[in-house]
Amino acid sequence: MQDDDTGGSAPCMAHLLIGGKPVDPGTMRDVARFRKAERTRLMQSRRAVSSPDREALTRDLRAALDTIVTPHPGMRIAAYWPIRGEPDLRDWMVAAHEAGATVLLPVVIAKDAPLVFRAWSPGCAMTRGIWDIPVPAHGVEAVPDVVISPLLGVDGGCFRLGNGGGYYDRTLCDLHPAPRVIGVGFADCVIPTIFPMPWDIPMDSVVLSDGSVRHRA
Numbered sequence: 001m002q003d004d005d006t007g008g009s010a011p012c013m014a015h016l017l018i019g020g021k022p023v024d025p026g027t028m029r030d031v032a033r034f035r036k037a038e039r040t041r042l043m044q045s046r047r048a049v050s051s052p053d054r055e056a057l058t059r060d061l062r063a064a065l066d067t068i069v070t071p072h073p074g075m076r077i078a079a080y081w082p083i084r085g086e087p088d089l090r091d092w093m094v095a096a097h098e099a100g101a102t103v104l105l106p107v108v109i110a111k112d113a114p115l116v117f118r119a120w121s122p123g124c125a126m127t128r129g130i131w132d133i134p135v136p137a138h139g140v141e142a143v144p145d146v147v148i149s150p151l152l153g154v155d156g157g158c159f160r161l162g163n164g165g166g167y168y169d170r171t172l173c174d175l176h177p178a179p180r181v182i183g184v185g186f187a188d189c190v191i192p193t194i195f196p197m198p199w200d201i202p203m204d205s206v207v208l209s210d211g212s213v214r215h216r217a
Contacts, residue, residue: 023198031195038191039164042153045188046085057186057209058087064211065092065184069146073100078117078144078179081105081134084163086150087184087209094122104144106167107135114171116141144179147172149203151185155193158183158202158216172201180204187212 049057071077077096082088093103097120104117108130119139129135149168153161160183162168172181183203187210194200206214 028197031197034195035161035164038153038161038194042161042189042191043084046152046186049085049186054085054186055088058089060211061087061184061186061207061209062089062092064207064209064213065089065148065182068205068207068213069148069182071096071099071101075101075146076104076117076142076144077101078104078106078147079120080148080150082150083133087186089148089184093120097121102142104142105135105139106171108133108167112166112170114174115167117144118142143175147179147181149181149183151183151189151206153189153191153194154183154185154203154206155191155196157193157196158204158206158214159194159196159200160203161189161191161194166199169199169201173199182207185209 069077079089079093079096080086082090097103103120105120106115107118109116111130118136118141120136121139124139125137126134127137147168149160149162151160152163155161160168172178181201181203183206185206185208187208190208196202202216204216208214
């Protein structure tokens with residue numbers, strides 16, 4: 001830590017608040033560096049998995065997901081469009097749609113803004129979103145009952161390490177009623193801790209490609 005030669009703290013402490021929560025700047029910087037390094041490591045590991053192996057692991061993940069989520073008419077399930085080697089749940093999404101559930105996809109409306117969730121169905125018109133990720137072109141927006149979120153990393157407290165944009169945390173804290181949040185990922189994404197910050201929102205359950213399911217205490 002550098003010496004403070006400014007002659008005292010600034011009279012306004014708003015610069016130490018993020019989302020209304022007090023944050024030590026040094027801790028925030030250290031955690032950000034740790035997470036950046038972990039994201040790089042975990043992404044390299046995921047990209048090293050062959051396509052056939054990834055498909056086999058994803059089949060096992062889908063089977064485990066079926067043990068804790070049963071799509072039915074009237075249910076609203078937010079899933080995701082796979083990018084960067086994420087588990088591909090599009091077949092699962094089709095099955096959920098055929099079971100009568102409303103399947104939603106997250107849409108980035110603006111940088112640093114909460115996500116919205118737009119209805120998706122097999123064969124619906126798609127367009128490219130802000131990050132060039134396919135999103136439904138005309139789907140009706142809805143609040144999900146269940147959110148299935150892809151994991152880059154996850155720790156023992158069910159805290160998620162994502163791609164770094166903070167969109168899921170920013171969105172989940174504003175959803176009412178709060179949805180059930182399920183993280184899905186490959187088994188090697190587990191790390192001891194992400195060093196949770198005050199704004200990090202833990203998931204309710206985690207489903208991994210080794211068939212394991214864990215729930216937040």
